[in-house]
Amino acid sequence: MRACHALLAATLAVAVLLVPVGAATTAGAPAVQQTPTPQVDDGAPPDRPVEVLTLADDDANRSATRETTLDVGPAVGAATDAAGHELRTIRALARVRGADDPDAALSREFDRIGARAAGLGRQQRSALQAFADGEADARTTLLVLARVDRAARALENRRERVVTTARGEGATVPSERSVALARELGVYTGPVRSQVAAALSGAEPPARVYVSTTPRGVTLAALTESGYVRETYRGDLRRVDDASLTRSAARDAVAAAYPSLWRVRSAVDVDPARVSTVRMTYDGGELAATVGSRNRRVFRDAHRQSLGVAGTDRQAVNTRDGFRLVVNRSYAGGPMRIQLRTVDGDPVAADLTIGPEGGESSPVGTTGPDGERWLLTPDERFTLVAIRGNTVVFITMDPLAAPRTERP
Structure with a gap:
């Protein structure tokens, strides 16, 4: 639990473990080997921003x-x-x-x-x-x-x-x-x-x-x-009076809140009222944003996106002993893509667990025959673990900052 919803970008710490499960180690803890040159990013918002309303x-x-x-x-x-x-x-x-x-x-x-x-x-x-x-x-x-x-x-x-x-x-x-x-x-x-x-x-x-x-x-x-x-x-942003918003006012409010999406929109539909809903379609996704008539602020939104649009290119990559683990990072609640392959590019099926750093992990499925899995990103520093036979690979990281709407 956090005292504040703000998810501040932090330096990504990456560790990879490749040891037999159950092997003896000092004080019962596995020996962690640092990847010599892990490829990381700076934790900034995704490079292809699809703005989202945040708490x-x-x-x-x-x-x-x-x-x-x-x-x-x-x-x-x-x-x-x-x-x-x-x-x-x-x-x-x-x-x-x-x-x-x-x-x-x-x-x-x-x-x-x-x-x-x-x-x-x-x-x-x-x-x-x-x-x-x-x-x-x-x-x-x-x-x-x-x-x-x-x-x-x-x-x-x-x-x-x-x-x-x-x-x-x-x-x-x-x-x-x-x-x-x-x-x-x-x-x-x-x-x-x-x-x-x-x-x-x-x-x-x-x-x-x-x-x-x-x-x-x-x-x-x-x-x-x-x-x-x-x-x-966002109930705190909901402000409605007796006057209805015009179509243009509702469109302007959504255009200001979602500038990146607005630039690539393919269609827009507006239902003007005291509470107006603006529906926008774009390549690979849909947005429905609800605007209050008093303050002209978006207080509710709903997104439907293909994974290709929702995912990001921000990667944490680790290669060691013939295995290459790639995590396309995302913001809290956002979709992150997990890939486990050999250095020759062959997919590796592995069990996955996820949990807070230093805390208890929970199983979340497998990478499957294609070596891939999509998961939802936690809102705090977490550890992702891939287990294949007696081999364990893990990465500890922070979520990215969310691509927030301009208003708020």
């Missing part, structure tokens, strides 16, 4: 990486929640159909949905605070966020169906209020939350998820079969 520097935070797999308890709970949401939606539709005044009935249903959205906000804030304070573990926090995501999507489905039914009954739909509700609910959803919910229910393969929270914000990241997904919410 507040002045808020205490806590981070962890957790494997999400099928969990019978949460899966049953999700099915029960879905049935409950559908029943409440059916009742809402019946109230609108049976109302003498469909306009008033629609307004009341909007009130109910708004109250539930506010409840989701309180539930999320409580979960973020508990994790940041060390009172909840990563699994519990991810379960809550996945449940909030499912509930928000169910409420959005209810809003759409209620609006359609009310129109059929002759009601005049207040479009601004309807859109505002949709935007509010969208704040509590995200691609990583959805991935977590699907993995817990068995609908998607297991995934390792990075989670970092402050009392007012959260960053989630995951590696999927299709690439890298990341989402960040």
